[in-house]
Every structure is written in C-alpha cells, then in structure tokens.
Amino acid sequence: MARLVMWNMMTLDGMVAGASGDISWHEDVWGPELERFSEAQLQEAGGLLFGRVTYDLMAGYWPTQQGVIAEFMNAIPKYVASRKLSDLAWSNAHLLGQQPAAEVDRLKKATAKQLFLFGSADFAATLMTHDLIDEYRIAINPRVLGGGAPLFKPGQAKKLRLIDSRALSSGVVIVRFVPAREG
Template identity: 90%
Template sequence: MARLVLWDMMTLDGMVAGAGGDLSWHEEVWGPELEQFSQTQLQEAGGLLFGRVTYDLMAGYWPTQQGVIAEFMNAIPKYVASRKLSELAWSNAHLLGQQPEAEVYRLKTETVKQLFLFGSADFAATLIAHDLIDEYRIAINPRVLGGGAPLFKPGQAMKLRLIDSRALASGVVIVRYVPAGGESVLRLH
C-alpha cells in the first residue's frame, strides 16, 4: 500500500498562500538546495494529488517548462479533486470522482510508490478528516504573512510525531511528521 505524503511550503504563521492566493514569497527561498530536495523526493512519487486551484496553477506552468522536473511533472499520473472541472488538459491528469477520499484510498491500495499531495489546503482538509495522510512534509519559510490561506483548518486537531528536520541555507526548515502512533520511516539524508 502506498503512503500519502502532504508536501507544502508554509510560513511561520501557518499560511500556504497569501491574500488572493499570492505565492510570490516562495521565490524568496527557492534555490539549488530546495530544488535538489524536490528532485530527490519526486523519485519516491508514483502519483501526484491536487485540488483544483493548485492543479490550475501547475497545469498553467509545467507544460511549457523544460528540464528534469518539468519532464517528471508532465509525465507522472496526476489526480485532481474538483467540483468545477469536467475535463483536464494536462497530460496524464485524471479527475477524482464525487467521493475523492474514497478514490484516494483506492489509489493508495493500487499504487506501489508514494503519492504526494502538493499544496491544496482545502483538499488536504478533506483527506486529514479521513485519516488518509501518512506523512506531513512541510518546508517552513522564514516569513510571516499575517493572513491568507492556512494549511491546517480551524477545528482540525491532531497529534504528530517529528521524524526528521533539516535546515537549509535559505532559512527554510523542512520538517517531517507522521501521525502520533504512526510507523517510523527512514530519513531522506
């Protein structure tokens, strides 16, 4: 059974996007170290999960890019939770049905390599509520936005156990948590 890893960049105050969906603060810390980390973890991936907003951002960017990450992003199976979209134009992208949590569970049972949920805080809230996320891998950006879209929604209480942390030269700290009582996993480095 595949594990589902939530991978996101978050500010110190818990935001995954600023006002109006602003992500420009990601660029402040993106560099060779974070790019290498991303390439390494993508080797673990058997599929990517997105909510509609994140899918729209990714599908609007990756098909026109070149390089190792772009080739990977365009080829890997992608699964999208959306109540608004009826078709997907990005290569190898598939819509999840009316019960995305049931389909994610099915994907976990049918996929060998890990599944990654990128961004998609609203979709993440649904998957958290159904105990489908096996690991929370978060790049904490040394920034406070003072508002925006939080990764964890009010009322979502859970206890997590730290399994790894790594500080980057940019000031980003990558933390890895599993649900308390969850199985231990190996460190990436």
C-alpha cells in the first residue's frame, strides 16, 4: 500500500501562492540543492496528484521542458481532481471521478510506490479532512507575502509530529511531519 506525501513550498507566513496565484518567489530559492532533493524524492513516487489549478500550471510547463525532472514528470501517472475539466492533454494524466477522496484511497491501496500531492492546497484540504495524507513535506521559503492562498485552510486542525528537518544554503528549510498518534 502506498503512502500519500503532500509536497509544497510555502512562505514563512503560510502562503502557497501570492496575489493572483503568483509563485515567482519559488525562483528565489531554486537551485542545485533543491533540484537534487526534488530528483531524489521523485524516485520514491509511483504517481502524482494535482488539483485543477496546479495541473494547469504543470501541464502548461513540463511538456516543453527537458532534463531528468521533465522526463519523469511527463512519464509518471498523474491523477487530477477537477469538476471543470473533462479532457486531459498531458501524457499519462487521468481524471479522478466525482468522489476524489475515495479514489485516492483506492489508489493508495493499488499502488506500490508513494503517491505525491504537489501544490493543490484546496485538494490537500479535502484529503486532510479524510485523513488520507500520510506525510507533510514542506519547503519553507524565507519570504513573507502578507497575503495570498494559504496552504492550510482556516478551521482545519491537525496535530502533527516532526520526523525530519533540513536547512538548505538558499535559506529554505524542508520540514517533514506525519500525523501525530492521539493518546
């Protein structure tokens, strides 16, 4: 059975995107170290999950790129939660049905390697509600946006336990949490 790992970059004030979906601040910290980390974690992946907005961004970028990460992103199975899309043009992409949480649960049971949820804060909120996220990997960017789209939605409480943290030379701190066992 696969584990579901949520992988996101957020700002120090908890935003995954700024005004109008701006994520240009990712470029402030992207470099060889974060690229190596990304390549290493992709080796663990058996599939990727996206919400519609993140899917649109990824599908508009990766098919025209080259290199190790691009080859991986274009080949791996991708699963998309969307009420608006009816057709996916990106290679090996599949729409999740009307019950995306139930389908993710089924995918976890049917997949040997880990599933990764990239970006997709709204979809992550749905999966959190159903206790389907097994690990939260977050790259904390040393930037404060002062507003935008938060990673965690108001009213969603979850107790987590830190299992690892690592600072990169760019100033990013990668933290890894798992749900805390109650009791």
